Amino acid sequence: MWRASDESLIAGLASGDVNAAAVFVRRYQRRVFGLALTIVGDSQIAEDVAQETFLRAWRHASAYDARRGRVAVWVLAIARNLAIDAVRLYGRGSFDQDVAAQALLTGDAIEPDERVELLDDAQRIRDALWQLPSEQRRAVVLASCFGRTAREISELDGVPLGTVKTRIRTAMMRLREELEVRDQREA
Numbered sequence: 001m002w003r004a005s006d007e008s009l010i011a012g013l014a015s016g017d018v019n020a021a022a023v024f025v026r027r028y029q030r031r032v033f034g035l036a037l038t039i040v041g042d043s044q045i046a047e048d049v050a051q052e053t054f055l056r057a058w059r060h061a062s063a064y065d066a067r068r069g070r071v072a073v074w075v076l077a078i079a080r081n082l083a084i085d086a087v088r089l090y091g092r093g094s095f096d097q098d099v100a101a102q103a104l105l106t107g108d109a110i111e112p113d114e115r116v117e118l119l120d121d122a123q124r125i126r127d128a129l130w131q132l133p134s135e136q137r138r139a140v141v142l143a144s145c146f147g148r149t150a151r152e153i154s155e156l157d158g159v160p161l162g163t164v165k166t167r168i169r170t171a172m173m174r175l176r177e178e179l180e181v182r183d184q185r186e187a
Contacts, residue, residue, distance in 0.1 A: 006071035013061035025054050028072070032079045039083035040090070049086050053079040084147050128178040136171035143168055 004012070004023060012020020029050065036049035056078050064074055129137050135157075142148040142156070150168065154161040 007066060010061050010064045010071055013058055014064075021054075021058060024057070028054075028075050031072070032075060035076055035079050036083045036086075039080065040086050042090075045086050045090060046083070049079060049082045052082050056082070088152070124179060125175075128175050131178060132171050132174060136167045136174070139164055139167040140171040140175070 004020070006027075009020050009024045009027070013024060032053050033046055033050045036053070037043060037046035040046050040049060053075065057075055064071070068074075069077075129141070132140070138157070139153055142153050143150065148156070150164045151161055153168075154164045157164070
């Protein structure tokens with residue numbers, strides 16, 4: 001069963017098959033832990049998030065719907081949501097833009113040509129992010145990659161809410177402008 005498809009592992013989880021659960025955990029443990037660690041920035045909390053991810057996958061395997069996405073995307077979405085909840089709860093987080101962009105590009109099996117295009121896009125976005133002042137970069141990454149609200153960022157950074165909103169809006173306008181200019185140069 002160690003070469004079982006993801007879908008058969010999910011079916012095994014749904015039926016309570018302990019062997020399917022063991023194979024499922026081995027198959028995804030590094031990716032789930034890595035994503036959690038990327039988001040929470042603390043290995044102990046990341047371990048807790050990973051463990052809860054697999055418990056939820058076990059409990060909700062019967063609800064998995066292949067029409068809504070691949071198993072990898074499903075389990076990593078569970079991990080991402082739990083990790084974001086942990087950041088909100090514990091007030092921690094790792095906000096390395098390169099790591100966050102890499103995490104956002106993993107999860108779904110895609111064609112090699114499409115992966116190259118996505119990696120090129122990710123590099124363009126990283127480059128554009130690094131052109132921003134650090135306060136704007138931090139605000140836009142916290143909001144877009146980690147789901148933080150402007151109010152949460154305001155509290156986290158100890159600055160007025162209006163300042164955070166301005167930073168996000170200005171950063172988004174600068175990113176849009178920078179990426180459009182690059183597209184025009186490449187066309």
